[in-house]
Structure formats: C-alpha cells, structure tokens
Amino acid sequence: MDEPAEIGRRVQRLRAERGLTQRQLAEPSYTAAYVSTLESGRVRPSETALRFLADRLGASYEELATGRPAHLATEVRLGLTEAQSMLATGSADGAAARYRALLADAERHGLAAERTEALLGLGDCALETGDLADAGGHFAEAERLLAGEPAPRRARAVRGRAVAHLLAGELRYACYLLESAIDELTGSGLADPEALVMLYAAVIGPYIDMGAHARAAHAAELALALAPQVADPALVAGMHRQVARTFLAEGRTADADASLAKAQSMYRQLRLRTDLAHCHWMRGYVKAQSGELDAAERELRTARDMLATRGAALYTAQVEVELADVLRRLGRYDEAAGLLSALLDLDDRRGAVHAGGAHRLLGLIAEERGETESAEEHYVLALGLLERSGATGDLADLCRLLGDLLRRTGRTEAALDAYRTGLGHRAAPGTTTLGPAPAAPALRPAGGGVG
Structure with missing residues (x-):
C-alpha cells in the first residue's frame, strides 16, 4: 500500500472525476469528515475502508492502494506468456523487445514477480542470441530479486547464469553454481x-x-x-x-x-x-x-x-x-x-x-x-x-x-x-577440480506426471 498522502490524492482525484461530494462518497458507512481526513493524508485507511471507497468510486482496491490500473498484473502476466511463446516459435529479438516493454511496465507499477519473470525471459533471449554478458546480467538481477525466496524459486535464475558461464567456457564456475544450488535444495528439505x-x-x-x-x-x-x-x-x-x-x-x-x-x-x-x-x-x-x-x-x-x-x-x-x-x-x-x-x-x-x-x-x-x-x-x-x-x-x-x-x-x-x-x-577426472559431489535427494515414490 502507498503512503497515506498518495492514497488521499488518488481518492480525491477519482471523487472529483465522478462528481461526488465527500458526504456522497462516505455514506452510509463513513462520514464526510473521515473522507476529508483521508484525502488530506492525515490517516492511513484500513483495507476495509479502501475496499468500500473503491466500490463507491467504481475502481479496484489495488488501484486505490497502489495506483496500478485495474487488472494490470493479469495483463502483464498474459504478455509474459505471449513473449515466451514468441521465443519458442519465433524470433529471439522480437521476444526480447516484448520482454523489455513488460519489464518497464512491471518496474513502473511495482510488480515484483512479473519483473523477475521478464528478466528471466530476457536472459533466455540473450542466451539464444549469444549475448552472454547480457544473459548473465539479467539472470543475476533476477536472482537478486529472488534472494528472499525459497531455493526452488531461484533455480531457474541460477541455471541461466550457469549456462551463460558454460557457454563462455567457464566450466568450473558453471559446475560450482549448479552444485551449490543442488546442495541448498537437498539440504533445506525443499x-x-x-x-x-x-x-x-x-x-x-x-x-x-x-x-x-x-x-x-x-x-x-x-x-x-x-x-x-x-x-x-x-x-x-x-x-x-x-x-x-x-x-x-x-x-x-x-x-x-x-x-x-x-x-x-x-x-x-x-x-x-x-x-x-x-x-x-x-x-x-x-x-x-x-x-x-x-x-x-x-x-x-x-x-x-x-x-x-x-x-x-x-x-x-x-x-x-x-x-x-x-x-x-x-x-x-x-x-x-x-x-x-x-x-x-x-x-x-x-x-x-x-x-x-x-x-x-x-x-x-x-x-x-x-x-x-x-x-x-x-x-x-x-x-x-x-x-x-x-x-x-x-x-x-x-x-x-x-x-x-x-x-x-x-x-x-x-x-x-x-x-x-x-x-x-x-588426472583424477572430476575430483581434483570439483571437490565433493552434491548430496543426492531423498527420492519419494512417483505420484503420476510426465515420464
């Protein structure tokens, strides 16, 4: 949720656009004085109050709380799916242009998950075109954004960064990145x-x-x-x-x-x-x-x-x-x-x-x-x-x-x-240069899926 002053200005602008007085907006659940205090930024509205006001203003709760247009996150996610399809079946350059536009939208509106997905997509595009430095940079930034997430969520970013190093001829470092991620996954119970x-x-x-x-x-x-x-x-x-x-x-x-x-x-x-x-x-x-x-x-x-x-x-x-x-x-x-x-x-x-x-x-x-x-x-x-x-x-x-x-x-x-x-x-292939192998996971019986 944005700061109270930002939310207050947003409510005031939307109320004026719809030609409502503070009393008309407030009733029956709130008072005109409460709306006045909210619009001046002197009170942080509760989720319940914002949802009530959003309904009265014909807006979404997210739009009032964050300023994001209604359904923006859904539209960006659909765009990410389209960009992924473009990369799979069409041009990497065209897909990269789409991912860059989606990344800008996600950054502008604070959509953290969608920003990460756009960075991962840009990394995949750069791998395909051979721009290894760009690929590594995109994957590293995605990994940074995912730093607080569980290890499985970070796996794709780590893999992408490792592949960039592998293609650049840095085999030992690629192995180090992948083995470290495997050890973290198997050691964390995830x-x-x-x-x-x-x-x-x-x-x-x-x-x-x-x-x-x-x-x-x-x-x-x-x-x-x-x-x-x-x-x-x-x-x-x-x-x-x-x-x-x-x-x-x-x-x-x-x-x-x-x-x-x-x-x-x-x-x-x-x-x-x-x-x-x-x-x-x-x-x-x-x-x-x-x-x-x-x-x-x-x-x-x-x-x-x-x-x-x-x-x-x-x-x-x-x-x-x-x-x-x-x-x-x-x-x-x-x-x-x-x-x-x-x-x-x-x-x-x-x-x-x-x-x-x-x-x-x-x-x-x-x-x-x-x-x-x-x-x-x-x-x-x-x-x-x-x-x-x-x-x-x-x-x-x-x-x-x-x-x-x-x-x-x-x-x-x-x-x-x-x-x-x-x-x-x-000499001693795979031992003197790589150190101990990652621990194997505890395998559970398969429960269906694709073989």
Missing part, C-alpha cells in the same frame, strides 16, 4: 522435483566436458528417477536431451538415440524450435560417433539451418564445428576449412571454446594434408584458447595430438612435455 531435474540436467554438460563422466552419469540417474514427478513436458524433454550425452559417453549409442527421439517428439508437439534444433544437432553427433557420416551431415545441416534462421549465432557456431569435423572425416577438406575459418575470431565472451575447437580441426586438416608447421600452429592456438575453460578432455586430446606431431618431427623432449601436460589434465 527438494522440489522440477527444480532438481532442471539443475541435474544442466550440470551434465559441464561434467562431461570436464571429464567427470561418473558424476554426469549419477546426475542423469537422479534426473530420470525424478522425471515421473515433473509435470512440465519441456523440462522432461530437456532432461532426456542431456541424459543422451551420458549414454553416449558410455558408448550406449542406441540408448542415446532413443533418449533423443523422446525429446524430439516432445519438442515437436510443443513447437520449441530451438530445442528441436538441438536434438537434430545431438543426433548428428550420435550418428558421427557411430560412423554414419552421411546421416550425421544431414542432421547437423538441419540443426545449423534452424539455428541460423533464428539468429542463434553462438549455437550455430557450435554446430558448425561438429559439421566441419564430419566433412573432414568425409575427406571434404576445403568445405570444412571454409566453415571453420569464420569461427576463428570469436572473442572470449562469445565462443572462445568454439574457436579453440575450430583451431583443433584445422590442425587435423593441416596434418592430414602434410602441412606440419600449420598443424602445430593451430594446435598451440587451440590450447591457449581452451586452457581457461577447464575442459580437461579436450585439453588432454590436444596435448596428445601436439605430442604425436612433435614426436613424428623428431622433437622428443617437446613431445614429452606435451604428453605430461595432457596427463595432468587427465
């Missing part, structure tokens, strides 16, 4: 299934990239156990998409493909085009791992075209690295190099990890063409870009490639140094 599935699914990717495969598999098991208690089909689909990565890491390609098929079917029904593109991307990767290179190329090109159409530049770059590797394995070196050359200028906040992947593949292409010096240069550049990320598997692989190249060219001591560096990145 082990909300939807929040936990969201966080477990999000942490699988950085675990695998850091070589913590056992930890990724455990997170996938917990997410699958909780899935029957989750009512949001988009969340379940996202979980299946991430779980496929653990199956693939274990060499279970048929299980990975089946998990992706479940996710793909759900995304088609929900018309979530970016997520559907991610499924094509992952299926392309699965096909490539199985040696089905032509099928892999088709899936990856589909994913790339869908993401490029939506302006998802950073995700498009990631797919192009995978597609270039397939083209290299098919012997189409010029096509692969053409795709990769456009990725070399990605900066630290918008895809240095993917630029590192591009240099690694260009090194492989150069080596297969017999261009030893060029290959070494690309490997060294890739190492420099990836060192800050904590992607131990990628770093160890690069050190092996560089060591093999140096050994073949007779530089044995330099090769040994490269191998030792690679072994350092491979």
Whole structure:
C-alpha cells in the first residue's frame, strides 16, 4: 500500500472525476469528515475502508492502494506468456523487445514477480542470441530479486547464469553454481522435483566436458528417477536431451538415440524450435560417433539451418564445428576449412571454446594434408584458447595430438612435455577440480506426471 498522502490524492482525484461530494462518497458507512481526513493524508485507511471507497468510486482496491490500473498484473502476466511463446516459435529479438516493454511496465507499477519473470525471459533471449554478458546480467538481477525466496524459486535464475558461464567456457564456475544450488535444495528439505531435474540436467554438460563422466552419469540417474514427478513436458524433454550425452559417453549409442527421439517428439508437439534444433544437432553427433557420416551431415545441416534462421549465432557456431569435423572425416577438406575459418575470431565472451575447437580441426586438416608447421600452429592456438575453460578432455586430446606431431618431427623432449601436460589434465577426472559431489535427494515414490 502507498503512503497515506498518495492514497488521499488518488481518492480525491477519482471523487472529483465522478462528481461526488465527500458526504456522497462516505455514506452510509463513513462520514464526510473521515473522507476529508483521508484525502488530506492525515490517516492511513484500513483495507476495509479502501475496499468500500473503491466500490463507491467504481475502481479496484489495488488501484486505490497502489495506483496500478485495474487488472494490470493479469495483463502483464498474459504478455509474459505471449513473449515466451514468441521465443519458442519465433524470433529471439522480437521476444526480447516484448520482454523489455513488460519489464518497464512491471518496474513502473511495482510488480515484483512479473519483473523477475521478464528478466528471466530476457536472459533466455540473450542466451539464444549469444549475448552472454547480457544473459548473465539479467539472470543475476533476477536472482537478486529472488534472494528472499525459497531455493526452488531461484533455480531457474541460477541455471541461466550457469549456462551463460558454460557457454563462455567457464566450466568450473558453471559446475560450482549448479552444485551449490543442488546442495541448498537437498539440504533445506525443499527438494522440489522440477527444480532438481532442471539443475541435474544442466550440470551434465559441464561434467562431461570436464571429464567427470561418473558424476554426469549419477546426475542423469537422479534426473530420470525424478522425471515421473515433473509435470512440465519441456523440462522432461530437456532432461532426456542431456541424459543422451551420458549414454553416449558410455558408448550406449542406441540408448542415446532413443533418449533423443523422446525429446524430439516432445519438442515437436510443443513447437520449441530451438530445442528441436538441438536434438537434430545431438543426433548428428550420435550418428558421427557411430560412423554414419552421411546421416550425421544431414542432421547437423538441419540443426545449423534452424539455428541460423533464428539468429542463434553462438549455437550455430557450435554446430558448425561438429559439421566441419564430419566433412573432414568425409575427406571434404576445403568445405570444412571454409566453415571453420569464420569461427576463428570469436572473442572470449562469445565462443572462445568454439574457436579453440575450430583451431583443433584445422590442425587435423593441416596434418592430414602434410602441412606440419600449420598443424602445430593451430594446435598451440587451440590450447591457449581452451586452457581457461577447464575442459580437461579436450585439453588432454590436444596435448596428445601436439605430442604425436612433435614426436613424428623428431622433437622428443617437446613431445614429452606435451604428453605430461595432457596427463595432468587427465588426472583424477572430476575430483581434483570439483571437490565433493552434491548430496543426492531423498527420492519419494512417483505420484503420476510426465515420464
């Protein structure tokens, strides 16, 4: 409720607009003197009095108490639903513009919950367009507004901030954010299934990239156990998409493909085009791992075209690295190099990890063409870009490639140094860099929901 003086001015203005005297407004429940005192700001009206006056003035209680137009919160919430649909099926830029307008409305009228939802939506838009600094800022502000809320309410903001750091190549910090949130949820007794599935699914990717495969598999098991208690089909689909990565890491390609098929079917029904593109991307990767290179190329090109159409530049770059590797394995070196050359200028906040992947593949292409010096240069550049990320598997692989190249060219001591560096990145995956794993939640029997 606003200060008494603000409320008094509001009552006086509305009374004058309706041509009522103070007595006419007051009767039969109150006196003209009470209305006069209220309008002058010398008394704070009770909720009962304000509801009576609102009824007499043809206004809402909220309008008198806060100055917000009647039904404003409902209209903003409807707008947020429309913006979410725009992001899912249309343009991220268009959705962001809608979210910004709704954020301004929510801030102007003090709608705290709607302001938070608009910030979360803006964060999702920025992730899609690859504006990672903006994404992190929006999610951090949403988390600040939710500081006094229970842990499950903050899960989406934490996940968004972690994904922004992950895409920027800051794997350790992404894991720290997600693991801290999981520990808070399980330790507080507020082990909300939807929040936990969201966080477990999000942490699988950085675990695998850091070589913590056992930890990724455990997170996938917990997410699958909780899935029957989750009512949001988009969340379940996202979980299946991430779980496929653990199956693939274990060499279970048929299980990975089946998990992706479940996710793909759900995304088609929900018309979530970016997520559907991610499924094509992952299926392309699965096909490539199985040696089905032509099928892999088709899936990856589909994913790339869908993401490029939506302006998802950073995700498009990631797919192009995978597609270039397939083209290299098919012997189409010029096509692969053409795709990769456009990725070399990605900066630290918008895809240095993917630029590192591009240099690694260009090194492989150069080596297969017999261009030893060029290959070494690309490997060294890739190492420099990836060192800050904590992607131990990628770093160890690069050190092996560089060591093999140096050994073949007779530089044995330099090769040994490269191998030792690679072994350092491979040491105790997921333990020396991450610390103790989050505690598992106490699972309760499923009571229905989407499986």
